[in-house]
Structure formats: structure tokens, C-alpha cells
Amino acid sequence: GQQLNQSPQSMFIQEGEDVSMNCTSSSIFNTWLWYKQDPGEGPVLLIALYKAGELTSNGRLTAQFGITRKDSFLNISASIPSDVGIYFCAGRSGSRLTFGEGTQLTVNP
Amino acid sequence: NAGVTQTPKFQVLKTGQSMTLQCAQDMNHNSMYWYRQDPGMGLRLIYYSASEGTTDKGEVPNGYNVSRLNKREFSLRLESAAPSQTSVYFCRIDRGDYEQYFGPGTRLTVT
Numbered sequence: 001g002q003q004l005n006q007s008p009q010s011m012f013i014q015e016g017e018d019v020s021m022n023c024t025s026s027s028i029f030n031t032w033l034w035y036k037q038d039p040g041e042g043p044v045l046l047i048a049l050y051k052a053g054e055l056t057s058n059g060r061l062t063a064q065f066g067i068t069r070k071d072s073f074l075n076i077s078a079s080i081p082s083d084v085g086i087y088f089c090a091g092r093s094g095s096r097l098t099f100g101e102g103t104q105l106t107v108n109p
Numbered sequence: 110n111a112g113v114t115q116t117p118k119f120q121v122l123k124t125g126q127s128m129t130l131q132c133a134q135d136m137n138h139n140s141m142y143w144y145r146q147d148p149g150m151g152l153r154l155i156y157y158s159a160s161e162g163t164t165d166k167g168e169v170p171n172g173y174n175v176s177r178l179n180k181r182e183f184s185l186r187l188e189s190a191a192p193s194q195t196s197v198y199f200c201r202i203d204r205g206d207y208e209q210y211f212g213p214g215t216r217l218t219v220t
Contacts, residue, residue: 042212042213048207088152092206097154099152100151
């Protein structure tokens with residue numbers, strides 16, 4: 001089956017720093033999605049990407065759909081304490097999503 | 110989590126007991142999904158339902174059954190719970206990327 005490898009597994013950063021995380025796949029996806037999960041909640045969609053090479057921003061978040069269609073990247077600029085949570089990538093194939101393992105982000109004030 | 114409810118929020122079972130997790134939506138989406146979330150493993154699809162009356166297996170269906178009672182409700186049943194089924198369970202509804210929502214989750218412990 002399809003697998004997504006997400007890295008890093010966890011990050012500990014200082015407030016104000018920039019953050020980068022990525023996902024790689026053994027298969028091609030037509031859509032890449034990035035989610036954030038706050039403690040005790042379900043994931044919430046942050047950004048959706050539809051074309052190879054596409055770069056999309058949502059506030060301080062920027063995500064890119066890799067040229068090979070097998071990877072995607074998420075950057076968070078000028079992190080703040082409320083950025084704490086687990087970030088997931090997901091690839092869409094038809095009606096099904098395959099999720100990465102998640103990146104646990106901790107931001108120290 | 111707007112429009113997606115899950116019950117119960119927490120549950121403790123003993124090995125061998127059965128229970129049903131409920132998911133309900135008020136957004137009229139056709140597609141509904143059940144996932145389990147375990148540390149370091151992301152979200153894994155258990156079962157999904159593309160429309161009322163249809164269900165299909167996902168990655169990890171063993172030990173579970175589902176029922177799409179109507180368009181609003183999609184339930185997940187554990188007939189004989191095992192400790193390996195200790196997890197957080199999420200329901201998701203989907204009608205396109207920016208019209209998809211997860212429920213708040215059910216935290217299940219099997220002792």
C-alpha cells in the first residue's frame with residue numbers, strides 16, 4: 001500500500017524561529033494536504049495543494065507540492081506558542097487519504 | 110470539528126467486551142470515514158463509506174465492523190475488544206478538500 005514518510009518526528013524550537021517539515025511518498029499523489037491537530041482535538045485542514053510545483057500560503061504557513069509529485073513541504077515562519085501541535089501531511093488518491101506519521105511541534109516562549 | 114459529533118468521548122473496556130462508537134454529521138456529506146490514531150503512526154483508515162448503504166475496508170479493518178445507518182450516521186463496532194485496539198478513534202466527513210472535517214475523537218482504552 002501507499003506509505004508516507006514524514007520528518008522530522010518532533011521539533012523543539014524557540015518562539016520566533018522558522019520551521020520546516022516534509023513528507024515523501026513511494027507513490028504519486030494528485031493532491032497534497034497539510035493538517036494541524038491541537039491537543040485533544042481532531043485534525044484541521046491548513047492547506048491543500050493540487051499541482052506539481054505549486055506554492056501556497058496561509059498566513060505564516062507556506063506549503064509546496066514537490067515537482068516529482070511524491071513529496072511536499074510545509075514551512076512555518078516566525079513561530080508563536082499557539083503553533084504547538086501535531087502537523088500531518090496527507091496524500092489524496094481518489095476519495096481516500098493516506099496520512100504521514102505526524103510532526104510534533106513544541107514552541108518555547 | 111463543526112458539524113461532526115462522536116460519542117462517547119472516553120471509554121474503558123475490558124478485553125472481550127463489545128461497544129459501538131457513533132459518528133453523526135449535520136452537513137449532508139456523502140463520504141464518511143473511521144480512523145485510528147496511534148503514537149508515531151499517524152491516522153490509519155479502518156473503514157469508509159462513500160455513500161449511504163455502502164461501506165468498504167481501509168488499511169486496518171480487522172476486529173471492526175461498521176454500519177452506515179443513514180446519511181447522517183456511521184458507526185464503528187468492536188465485537189470483542191482487545192488491548193491492541195486501545196487508541197484514539199476519529200470520524201471524518203468529506204465533500205472535497207476544503208469541505209472535510211474530523212470529529213473530536215473517542216479515546217478508547219482496553220484493559
